Amino acid sequence: MSEQRTIAAKMLCDGAAFHTSVSGEPRAPLCGMGVCMECRATVDGSPHQRTCQTLMDQPPSTAPHQAHFDVLVVGAGPAGLAALWAASQSGVTAGMVDDNPAAGGQIWRNALPAEWAQRAARLESNFLPGTRIYATASTPNGLWAERGSPSQRVHITYNKLILATGARERFLPFPGWTLPGVFGAGGLQALVKTGLPVEGKRVVVAGSGPLLLAVAAYLKKRGARISLIAEQTTRARRNDFLTLLLRNPSKLLQAVKLRAQLGAIRYRMSTWVTRAQGEGRLQGVTLNGGRTLDCDYLACGFGLVPNTELAALLGCRIDDGYVAVNHSQQTTVDNIYCAGEPTGIGGVDKAIAEGLIAGYAATGQTALARAGFPKRDRGNLFRRQLDTAFALRPELAAITTPDTIVCRCEDVHLAKILDHRSWRDLKLQTRCGMGPCQGRICGPAVEYLRGWPADSVRPPLYPVEARHLL
Amino acid sequence: MSAADVVILGAGLVGASCAESLSRQKLRVTVIEAGVVGAGATAAGMGHITVMDDSEAQFALTRYSQSLWRARIKELPASVEWQNAGTLWVAADDEEMQAVHTKQAFYTQRGVPVHTLDARAVVEAEPNLRPGLAGGFLVPQDSVIYAPCAAAWLMQRAKAAGAHMRLGVRATRVDGRRVHLDDDTHIDAGSVIVACGHWSRQLLPNVPVRPRKGHLAITDRYPGFVHHQLVELGYLKSAHGHDNESVAFNVQPRATGQLLIGSSRQFDIEHSEVEPRFLARMLARAFEYMPGLQNMSIIRTWTGFRAATPDSLPLIGPHPSHDGLYLATGHEGLGITTSLGTAAILTDHMMHRPPAIPIEPYLPARFANV
Ligand SMILES: Cc1cc2nc3c(=O)[nH]c(=O)nc-3n(C[C@H](O)[C@H](O)[C@H](O)COP(=O)(O)OP(=O)(O)OC[C@H]3O[C@@H](n4cnc5c(N)ncnc54)[C@H](O)[C@@H]3O)c2cc1C
Numbered sequence: 001m002s003e004q005r006t007i008a009a010k011m012l013c014d015g016a017a018f019h020t021s022v023s024g025e026p027r028a029p030l031c032g033m034g035v036c037m038e039c040r041a042t043v044d045g046s047p048h049q050r051t052c053q054t055l056m057d058q059p060p061s062t063a064p065h066q067a068h069f070d071v072l073v074v075g076a077g078p079a080g081l082a083a084l085w086a087a088s089q090s091g092v093t094a095g096m097v098d099d100n101p102a103a104g105g106q107i108w109r110n111a112l113p114a115e116w117a118q119r120a121a122r123l124e125s126n127f128l129p130g131t132r133i134y135a136t137a138s139t140p141n142g143l144w145a146e147r148g149s150p151s152q153r154v155h156i157t158y159n160k161l162i163l164a165t166g167a168r169e170r171f172l173p174f175p176g177w178t179l180p181g182v183f184g185a186g187g188l189q190a191l192v193k194t195g196l197p198v199e200g201k202r203v204v205v206a207g208s209g210p211l212l213l214a215v216a217a218y219l220k221k222r223g224a225r226i227s228l229i230a231e232q233t234t235r236a237r238r239n240d241f242l243t244l245l246l247r248n249p250s251k252l253l254q255a256v257k258l259r260a261q262l263g264a265i266r267y268r269m270s271t272w273v274t275r276a277q278g279e280g281r282l283q284g285v286t287l288n289g290g291r292t293l294d295c296d297y298l299a300c301g302f303g304l305v306p307n308t309e310l311a312a313l314l315g316c317r318i319d320d321g322y323v324a325v326n327h328s329q330q331t332t333v334d335n336i337y338c339a340g341e342p343t344g345i346g347g348v349d350k351a352i353a354e355g356l357i358a359g360y361a362a363t364g365q366t367a368l369a370r371a372g373f374p375k376r377d378r379g380n381l382f383r384r385q386l387d388t389a390f391a392l393r394p395e396l397a398a399i400t401t402p403d404t405i406v407c408r409c410e411d412v413h414l415a416k417i418l419d420h421r422s423w424r425d426l427k428l429q430t431r432c433g434m435g436p437c438q439g440r441i442c443g444p445a446v447e448y449l450r451g452w453p454a455d456s457v458r459p460p461l462y463p464v465e466a467r468h469l470l
Numbered sequence: 471m472s473a474a475d476v477v478i479l480g481a482g483l484v485g486a487s488c489a490e491s492l493s494r495q496k497l498r499v500t501v502i503e504a505g506v507v508g509a510g511a512t513a514a515g516m517g518h519i520t521v522m523d524d525s526e527a528q529f530a531l532t533r534y535s536q537s538l539w540r541a542r543i544k545e546l547p548a549s550v551e552w553q554n555a556g557t558l559w560v561a562a563d564d565e566e567m568q569a570v571h572t573k574q575a576f577y578t579q580r581g582v583p584v585h586t587l588d589a590r591a592v593v594e595a596e597p598n599l600r601p602g603l604a605g606g607f608l609v610p611q612d613s614v615i616y617a618p619c620a621a622a623w624l625m626q627r628a629k630a631a632g633a634h635m636r637l638g639v640r641a642t643r644v645d646g647r648r649v650h651l652d653d654d655t656h657i658d659a660g661s662v663i664v665a666c667g668h669w670s671r672q673l674l675p676n677v678p679v680r681p682r683k684g685h686l687a688i689t690d691r692y693p694g695f696v697h698h699q700l701v702e703l704g705y706l707k708s709a710h711g712h713d714n715e716s717v718a719f720n721v722q723p724r725a726t727g728q729l730l731i732g733s734s735r736q737f738d739i740e741h742s743e744v745e746p747r748f749l750a751r752m753l754a755r756a757f758e759y760m761p762g763l764q765n766m767s768i769i770r771t772w773t774g775f776r777a778a779t780p781d782s783l784p785l786i787g788p789h790p791s792h793d794g795l796y797l798a799t800g801h802e803g804l805g806i807t808t809s810l811g812t813a814a815i816l817t818d819h820m821m822h823r824p825p826a827i828p829i830e831p832y833l834p835a836r837f838a839n840v
């Protein structure tokens with residue numbers, strides 16, 4: 001499985017062109033996870049194909065057209081895997097879908113830790129990889145998914161649903177961020193994991209949060225030359241965070257290991273990229289303070305944004321941007337549970353703890369669910385510590401200059417955005433957020449810049465072929 | 471408390487057109503809008519500017535309105551995305567071809583340039599339509615615009631001529647020439663125009679407008695796939711009939727290269743959610759006429775509400791029993807087209823000038839107990 005390569009990785013490697021933006025800029029993948037839509041290209045004569053989600057040797061789709069599970073888990077990251085495993089212990093038929101070609105989610109993409117690899121292997125028959133939920137069906141407890149290429153539609157029904165849809169990266173726009181060669185931090189990692197070689201490439205890793213370190217360590221292992229890790233938060237905040245880690249042995253161990261892997265790579269606080277430059281592709285970056293660095297790739301992400309769209313479409317309450325859940329991970333819709341990043345960005349331990357609770361609780365294994373509460377609560381504490389340590393500083397708003405493109409799908413510049421007073425008005429008058437990514441990339445940026453929470457969610461959750469809406 | 475010559479409730483395309491037209495008469499105009507400019511039916515609509523022949527009155531208003539749009543082509547900012555796409559009415563069989571000949575005679579007699587297309591000419595004009603259609607009817611002067619930006623442009627012009635606008639304030643009650651607002655203030659005016667689309671009924675419960683829901687879907691960019699606004703002749707039955715539910719093939723090329731796919735009509739549904747079952751029915755109809763649409767990427771779907779009246783004509787003019795109160799609503803599926811004509815004849819009426827077309831067919835007084 002892990003040797004399989006996506007079309008996007010191959011195209012990047014060959015220097016092939018993806019698509020041209022509406023104002024004529026060449027574009028290349030940003031997010032690496034099927035969200036930003038910048039990896040669209042014409043594949044075998046079909047335009048607008050998401051190449052980062054399509055394998056070079058896409059196996060012909062053997063989709064069932066219909067599937068039913070007592071418990072259905074959406075998302076096969078740590079939270080989803082844990083939920084599937086816990087639910088299966090009760091003897092019910094539990095199934096899981098994920099839009100990636102393999103299980104693992106963002107952190108374990110294509111490489112599960114041994115314990116989970118074993119569990120996943122036992123549950124493999126109930127896992128539908130490469131399967132993306134895009135809408136609710138008109139039948140009760142029914143969802144529509146698509147899989148394969150050319151894609152087929154699957155109607156999936158459930159009695160209980162566990163949403164473990166994870167998170168995507170937050171991007172803050174700055175001049176030059178639309179150049180090919182600028183990726184999300186996790187985005188570049190995902191592309192490398194799916195076949196993009198980085199050996200010998202000069203990479204700047206920038207943005208905020210512990211993900212930067214994980215990504216830098218990974219890229220280094222794959223032979224990249226990391227010139228710098230630029231972290232926007234202050235040294236004081238980071239030190240406070242490290243002090244707190246002293247009370248969290250497993251996280252501390254992770255941190256120490258990471259630091260060791262990074263070796264002599266420079267990790268600068270209060271540092272961020274103000275500009276990416278290059279002719280047709282990235283050639284270097286400018287940092288705050290004015291220093292410039294030559295590089296081939298920039299891996300840049302400002303923390304994570306929860307994927308709450310499916311929950312919202314299903315009618316689950318969203319509080320302050322996160323799916324509202326009770327102590328059993330149950331949402332405001334009775335038979336729907338939620339685990340992992342959509343309830344709060346707290347890392348892998350929280351995701352696993354919540355996944356287990358959701359899986360047990362959804363199948364009536366109450367005692368086991370309860371036993372997981374302390375671990376989950378520690379996860380939530382860590383989440384709050386992360387929030388404080390890596391809160392985005394207000395100065396970052398200045399990196400988005402008036403002539404910076406904010407909405408990459410429709411090429412809407414900040415200057416236009418400043419003229420409007422609400423999302424609705426902005427969207428109607430400028431088309432910001434109306435393109436194929438449906439505001440998933442510019443939405444969080446506009447929220448940071450203007451304070452407007454995201455707009456309404458409608459089917460399809462992702463662009464799908466019209467025939468799939470029949 | 472503040473005062474104005476005219477207070478307009480609603481800044482959809484109809485309210486915005488009235489605001490522009492009246493403020494150019496040197497009247498002091500204030501517009502009250504509960505949301506943002508153009509966010510009601512105006513944001514949902516297809517933006518097809520079309521001359522229609524359901525009745526003489528409908529023809530008169532759509533044709534007059536189209537001439538007003540055409541007279542302003544040079545003024546329109548790029549954001550309005552004016553495209554002279556033309557409408558191609560598609561006839562599926564010989565029976566519909568008969569209807570084409572009737573239409574041809576109707577439009578020609580009234581001086582609107584049109585062309586009847588035979589089966590081959592339809593294929594040439596739109597190669598992506600399914601083979602085997604009987605023919606079609608081309609109305610070359612019909613056009614397409616992006617209505618929310620048209621509303622914003624008209625409001626901008628109104629403001630340049632002195633109009634005031636208050637956004638985010640809702641009118642809660644109209645009491646003679648006084649309008650009460652949801653911020654506990656009120657505003658007095660010489661005249662009040664209710665241009666709240668289907669919401670007009672919330673202010674004036676006896677106004678005979680019924681919300682009529684429509685679904686739309688938009689694709690990614692496929693430039694050159696469709697050239698004209700394409701509508702099946704059966705659309706007329708869907709639009710002018712009063713069936714509770716109907717769908718019709720209606721596809722529009724946007725200036726962006728995207729395709730807007732309609733259309734559907736449902737009465738008596740108040741919630742705005744996209745209904746998968748009904749969306750599917752609408753798309754299935756579109757695929758029958760244009761099979762290639764099936765493989766196109768849909769990036770978004772949405773709904774909107776038309777303000778439908780019992781006789782399919784809008785309500786334009788004085789309220790029969792309240793002095794100083796005027797209506798400009800009930801435009802069903804034609805308010806993008808007829809906004810400019812509505813504003814022009816209402817302005818003439820209010821200024822005691824003879825309008826370019828008779829206002830009588832649209833007067834609210836045609837209904838008892840409005
Ligand atoms: C890009 C990225 C890279 C990351 N890399 C690291 C790292 O290297 N190290 C680290 O410690 N942490 C990393 N993280 C953080 C890590 O993801 C979290 O800490 C945690 O593991 C999340 O687990 P999860 O199960 O909640 O979500 P995820 O691991 O995000 O899993 C959610 C899964 O659901 C799928 N999904 C979402 N919606 C649908 C749908 N509609 N239909 C089908 N499938 C769907 C997603 O594709 C994904 O596979 C990364 C996060 C991101 C966003």
Ligand SMILES: Cc1cc2nc3c(=O)[nH]c(=O)nc-3n(C[C@H](O)[C@H](O)[C@H](O)COP(=O)(O)OP(=O)(O)OC[C@H]3O[C@@H](n4cnc5c(N)ncnc54)[C@H](O)[C@@H]3O)c2cc1C
Pocket residue numbers: 479480481482483484485486502503504505506507508509510511512513514515516517518519520639640641642665666667668669670673683684685686773774775776777798799800801802803804805806807808
């Ligand atoms: C799916 C669909 C497709 C269509 N396609 C076309 C087409 O192709 N061509 C065409 O000509 N027409 C079309 N139409 C019809 C057209 O969109 C409408 O007729 C037109 O937009 C009506 O404009 P309006 O200003 O009257 O109403 P709206 O745009 O609905 O404006 C009413 C405004 O009043 C405001 N409001 C409501 N209540 C209050 C209150 N109490 N106080 C203050 N403000 C208030 C609302 O917020 C809103 O902004 C279509 C309609 C739909 C639904």
